[in-house]
Amino acid sequence: MPRADVVVVGAGLAGLTAAARLAEAGATVTLVAKGHASTHWAAGGIDVAAPAEARTPAEGVALLAARSAHPYSILGADVEPAVAWLTGVLVGEALAYAGTVHTPIRRVPTAIGGTRRVAIVPEAQSAALRPWEPDEVLVVAGPARFKDFWPSAIADSLSRDDVWHGADRPARVVGVSVDLDGHDRRHNVNALELANRLDDAAVRAADLDRIATAVRRAAGGRPGRVALPAILGLRAHAEAWRDAQVRLPLDPFEVPLVPPSVPGMRLWQALRARIRSGGGRIQIGEQVHRVEVAGGRVAAVEMEAATRVHRITTDALVLATGGIAGGGLIATVGGLLVEPLLGLPVEAPPPDEWLRRDGLHPSGHPIESAGIVTDADLHPVAADGTRLANVFVAGALLAGQLALRERSGDGVAIASGWRAATAFLDGRARAPRRRAARVARAVG
């Protein structure tokens, strides 16, 4: 029967971080998930913490850690080493990231002409972070007829002072649409198709040259930068990014788009490669339907496959199934929140306070803070009061975050995934005999 040292449930940033760290340290790890997760709809950066008052992610972490209910109150010290470790792993997989938790938070343009506060981003997004010199022009350039990136509308919006909220900004913003060869209205074009197209070196060179001509004309000899939709290659991103820097007349940066998120897919691919090279297994498309608990410990996990049930016995479980948006928590018609795998008690506001009346309320909705409360080692307490000592809760499932407003979701995911892995490895190091005994039994 298959067994693993650790089963990680969930393929978001928390699960991927935990699995990569465990695999790297030589643990046998199996990651299972019912499908792709937040990586495929997020911006691909690492949002650690950017509440309005914070100048750097580290300051943001400190502010949030001061709130007793926030996951950073137990994870605050793990954030910096965890993020540094993860960005190191990504560099090793040819996906460079710029920034650390001490990098100043700045406003960068979005694909609807707004701005968002970031500090740690993929290298291909990093030119947006540099302060704007007074004479710089921003050329927003994209393929004509690409429905998820509207250069003219984006440029109109970014020409306004108010979307920059007092930050320095380009002196002038111009939008240009560029016709790509053989790309007409018979094509239903999305970001993934364009990224696949730009994986091809010859097509890429021709496309970039067309874009370069349009950008040169729009910039009119002024210094500046060019904002492109995040489509610069998927499998060959490193090469595509190099070509873009060489062929375009201004410094390029990518702007993340609505799903499918190409920068998020690159992140997923890089971490998948690291998990596999460390001997880890990844099973996407399998829904865990039962977790076997005995004597306060998880003993096995069962998944539904096409024709039969897969069962894996395990020493530990990392529960990184996500919050409500990710499907890790399910709201019933009657206003209850359920954690479906272990039936863990959920901390949540009362149902009549879940959502504010204004859907776009600047403080978000109270329901976003719902989640599982854990002890300082990320262990949850089951409904019957027992502490589940070999279960670690990680990521958006942790209670007390308002991840969207605090821009803290990635930091919590990485720190908790890393902490869960580290705690398991530390525990194993402290109890070598138990493992040796089991190995002996397995051999015997």
Next chain:
Amino acid sequence: MTVPHTADVLVIGGGATGAGVVRDLARRGLRALLVERGDYGTGTTGRYHGLLHSGGRYVQKDQVAARECIEENRVLRRIAPASIEDTGGFFVATPDDPDEYVEAFAANCEASGVDCDEVDVPTLLEHEPALDRRIRRAFRVPDGSIEPWQLIESTLADARLHGSDAASYQRVIGFEVTAGRITAAVLRDERTRSETKVWTQFVVSAAGAWAGQIAAFAGVDVEMTPGKGTMLIYNHRMTDAVINRCHKSSDGDIMVPVHTVAILGTTDIKVADPDDYDITREEVAQLVDEGAKLFPDLPRMRILRAYAGVRPLYKPPAADAAGGNRSITRAHVILDHADQGVENFVSVVGGKLTTHRLMAEQTVDVVAAKLGVTARCTTAEEPLPDQHGGATYWLGHRLAEIEQRGGGDADLLCECELVTRPMAETYLDEHWPCTIDDVRRGTRVGMGPCQGAFCTFRVAGLVAERLDASAGDGPADRAEHAAIADRALGAFLRERFKGTRPIAHGRQLQELLMTNGIYTGVLGLDSMAPAVGPSPVTAPEAVDAAR
């Protein structure tokens, strides 16, 4: 448009009834003007389940209403086929429905002139496999679904062809009454806030649930009992035919397939103010429970949104309140306010969309008699303009049209409703200047399963491109274009949220939070002050239709 200063007849209310009245007046040679406080079809007309009644729902309780329904059903199929999907309908007897009702149903249909055939249950279940397997008997009737906005557009187009006119976003704020006659109405343009006056010989109020408010301007008392009906939109068509419970009409007993979705109706709750009502979680739960008696898997199906309309129920002075709202007549009533001392003012109240043409005919008969006009009604005879050759609507038509052109135009702005970029551009060409919301009603962009999450900003982009191309691109112009796009995006997302709030559980809450995650986390909507600022109190979007 500029609102004319005079009209033979002023018609108040741009729902189906008002549109029908102005068309009928125009065809009898009167120069009429219709005014509507918001966009057309944004009151009760745009907020019902979209059923073209066969009359089957009234055969036991009100045979007059049933007969009117089936007759008008046939008329509408003839004059407005492109607005109708001929889904057919069934009345099915579930284990919960009383035997006496079921046994008398076919005879009651016959007595009311409603076509009705009993059908073989196993055959029905083969065609409609989502229905409860325990259904005992089933009766086929000529129900259908009807697209209210297209119907109003066509009806108004016919009125214009005959020399009358209509103006939207014009709110009546008062009448001038001299010696027992209304001489003029004062209008306020809801977009510019400017006021104008229209002198007229006669006023028809087709203001539905708001008829009491209009009558009060003339010092006349019309007591309406607005009945809120809540409906749930499901993300797919679990049935291709209208399905009714075979029992006395009640809550949650009808499912109507409409375009790509299906609508479960309805509740009936008396409300004090037709502009101010809430939908509660309890109401939603009750509708789902009842609906599950038709479709057992309903509690596991995904609801896209909840919305409500207010029935324009009229309470005659002597009516007994003890029976609740369902006991008030569904038939229409024409009130000649000469009885109350205003000679040239009638209100038409009650009724339903299916019978709107008949209501209009009877109303205009009264008006014509008073004005000495002898021309007879011709509205049942000639088809409306823009009826696409007389074929009824077919769900697959968009795909078929795209395929017929050799597969061109795969450039989809809205994947749910198959709206291509050329379709949206054609709409903009024909209606420019217009808003994102107009594009929605005109093309159905944003009205399918994703409810605008992925397509709204695309239409905003298209509108901004057009603004840049057509309206100057100086810095002030560009900022204004961006602000228009922001406001439209903000209004659309808010409206969408409003319909989701009462049904926020399961997959729908998951999607709501994910959409928030995309718009805030990836797109930075929270940085855009005009979009996230408080919604303007009287913005046209505030009276937007739900579907």
